[in-house]
Amino acid sequence: MRVMRARAAAESAESAESAGATIRTTSADLAPPPPAPGAERHVALDFANSELALRAGRLDLLATPDAAARWLVERELAPDDAVLYEYCAGRLRELRAQLRTLLAARIDGTLPPPEAVRAVNTALTTAPAASLLHWDEAHGPHRAPAHPADRVAEHAMAAIAADAAELLTGPDGERLAACSASPCNRFLVRTHAARHWCSVRCGDRVRAARAYARRAQRAQVAGSDGATGSGR
Numbered sequence: 335m336r337v338m339r340a341r342a343a344a345e346s347a348e349s350a351e352s353a354g355a356t357i358r359t360t361s362a363d364l365a366p367p368p369p370a371p372g373a374e375r376h377v378a379l380d381f382a383n384s385e386l387a388l389r390a391g392r393l394d395l396l397a398t399p400d401a402a403a404r405w406l407v408e409r410e411l412a413p414d415d416a417v418l419y420e421y422c423a424g425r426l427r428e429l430r431a432q433l434r435t436l437l438a439a440r441i442d443g444t445l446p447p448p449e450a451v452r453a454v455n456t457a458l459t460t461a462p463a464a465s466l467l468h469w470d471e472a473h474g475p476h477r478a479p480a481h482p483a484d485r486v487a488e489h490a491m492a493a494i495a496a497d498a499a500e501l502l503t504g505p506d507g508e509r510l511a512a513c514s515a516s517p518c519n520r521f522l523v524r525t526h527a528a529r530h531w532c533s534v535r536c537g538d539r540v541r542a543a544r545a546y547a548r549r550a551q552r553a554q555v556a557g558s559d560g561a562t563g564s565g566r
């Protein structure tokens with residue numbers, strides 16, 4: 335289900351892109367790649383990757399309140415009729431920035447700034463991720479989200495933060511990597527030790543760049559041989 339939703343998300347991102355919402359290009363080649371390895375298990379990784387550096391420019395899947403609401407609905411983090419305001423979308427983007435800092439620190443083996451850790455803990459504790467017990471005359475005992483409808487963003491951030499804490503401390507945290515295909519800025523969970531790119535497209539770009547570098551080096555060597563041979 336999550337995979338299907340993620341694919342739908344990638345497609346909707348593609349259509350947002352081709353509509354020229356954030357970057358002006360209609361080339362399918364420049365659309366966002368499919369979700370990075372690990373994003374299907376970790377919504378926090380998917381969330382961190384919602385800000386993309388493509389060759390055509392930057393694409394932010396949370397750029398507007400409507401886009402952010404769609405992103406959450408597609409991942410079942412918000413009810414279908416969820417409405418977000420710019421203030422909420424801004425807080426989501428702020429949490430994403432802190433989360434990206436934490437993922438980078440985990441990969442580099444460095445200590446993150448305390449405010450990045452604090453941002454996850456604030457999101458974890460501001461709204462409960464679980465449905466609470468309610469009991470009233472009309473409905474008897476029942477469970478319902480503890481948050482009113484206007485706290486959609488808080489509830490989603492709590493769920494994302496819970497997953498982020500699990501990702502950073504669990505076995506997948508050891509295999510976190512940043513895509514090595516410039517200018518890509520996505521994170522991934524490595525499926526094997528040698529893999530350091532997030533998609534087939536990025537892998538192809540890395541291989542093409544390596545081949546180009548080898549050709550350029552050979553040409554340079556041949557060129558300098560020629561210069562020596564000319565007896566200058």
Ligand SMILES: [Zn+2]
Pocket residue numbers: 513514515518519520531532533536
């Ligand atoms: Zn990549």
